Amino acid sequence: MGYRSEAVLVVSKKAMPHFMAIVGTVPDGLSLCFQDHSLMEQDYNDEEGTILFHWSGIKWYPDAGIEAIESFLLKMADLAHDDYDEWGETYRFVIMGEDPGDEDAEGYGYPEVHISRTINF
Numbered sequence: 001m002g003y004r005s006e007a008v009l010v011v012s013k014k015a016m017p018h019f020m021a022i023v024g025t026v027p028d029g030l031s032l033c034f035q036d037h038s039l040m041e042q043d044y045n046d047e048e049g050t051i052l053f054h055w056s057g058i059k060w061y062p063d064a065g066i067e068a069i070e071s072f073l074l075k076m077a078d079l080a081h082d083d084y085d086e087w088g089e090t091y092r093f094v095i096m097g098e099d100p101g102d103e104d105a106e107g108y109g110y111p112e113v114h115i116s117r118t119i120n121f
Contacts, residue, residue: 004057005102007095009033009069010110013049015076015090022072029068036065045110052113060095069093073106080107 011019023029034040037053044052060066079087089109096103096115103115 002059002061003098005055005060005095005097007055007058007060008093008113009053010044010092010107010113011051011053011072012047012090012109015087016049016051018075018079019072022075023068026064026068028063028065032065032069045112060097076107084108 023033032055033053036055038056039052039054041052041054042050044050073091073093076087076091080090088107091107092110092113093106094104094113094115100117105114
């Protein structure tokens with residue numbers, strides 16, 4: 001069992017070298033992104049080289065793959081902090097846990113990737 005989350009990561013072509021320098025050097029990170037996803041969309045949003053990764057029902061617990069993605073996010077946050085115009089909109093990460101209010105978003109690119117909770121009846 002365990003606590004499960006839904007997560008989406010969008011990496012622009014511009015951010016891809018940083019992504020591959022960090023996540024690409026960790027076999028579990030490569031596997032998580034390029035094999036163990038629920039969906040991977042290349043050229044996302046009609047942007048050549050931009051990739052969207054989606055994981056549904058993932059246990060977002062620290063392991064080598066998760067830590068590699070989180071290291072990439074930290075690197076991008078640092079770059080965006082130093083030069084927002086250059087890096088702030090080159091990535092997006094959104095994660096939603098099972099519990100209401102357990103959600104987080106990082107990066108300012110791709111605003112269409114967001115959380116929307118609704119009541120259906």
